[in-house]
Amino acid sequence: MxxxxxxxxxxxxxxxxxxxxxxxxxxxxxxxxxxxxxxxALHYECDDHAVVCSESRVVVPNAYEVELDAGVHEELVRRGRGDVGESLTDDLFRYGERKGYEWAGPLTVRVVPSACPPGEPYRVTGRPMPHVRADAFPEGD
Structure with missing residues (x-):
């Protein structure tokens, strides 16, 4: 040819x-x-916000938000990888089990596009939110 x-x-x-x-x-x-x-970064966010209640009880946030660079987020969606939040939730759950953590409520990780500054491909935040679902995160927070 x-x-x-x-x-x-x-x-x-x-x-x-x-x-x-x-x-x-x-x-x-x-x-x-x-x-x-x-x-x-997700594990660090979890560890960093752990609250030791007693020798046998350590409570950690249960609601995490991962802001990805908008281009990376778009590429994941384009490639059919919309289940990233679910995969991250599963990994974080296993991590918490290994550490003996207790979640502040139902665990969820939500992945959203962000306008992260150059050189910062993602941002991770976690907070305790009882009875939370991935679609229950407040907007603009």
């Missing part, structure tokens, strides 16, 4: 498919590192 265009039938050439796979792997690797850093 001359000119590096599309193969017959309008499909991608073998080179274009290989380039696309390489970009997907690169994107995935970069996101994996950012995901690990995000989990660390």
């Amino acid at each position: 001359k000119g590096g265009g599309h193969a017959a039938g309008g499909g991608l050439s073998r080179w274009e498919r290989a380039l696309e796979r390489w970009q997907d792997r690169l994107f995935s690797r970069g996101r994996h590192r950012e995901h690990a850093e995000l989990l660390d």
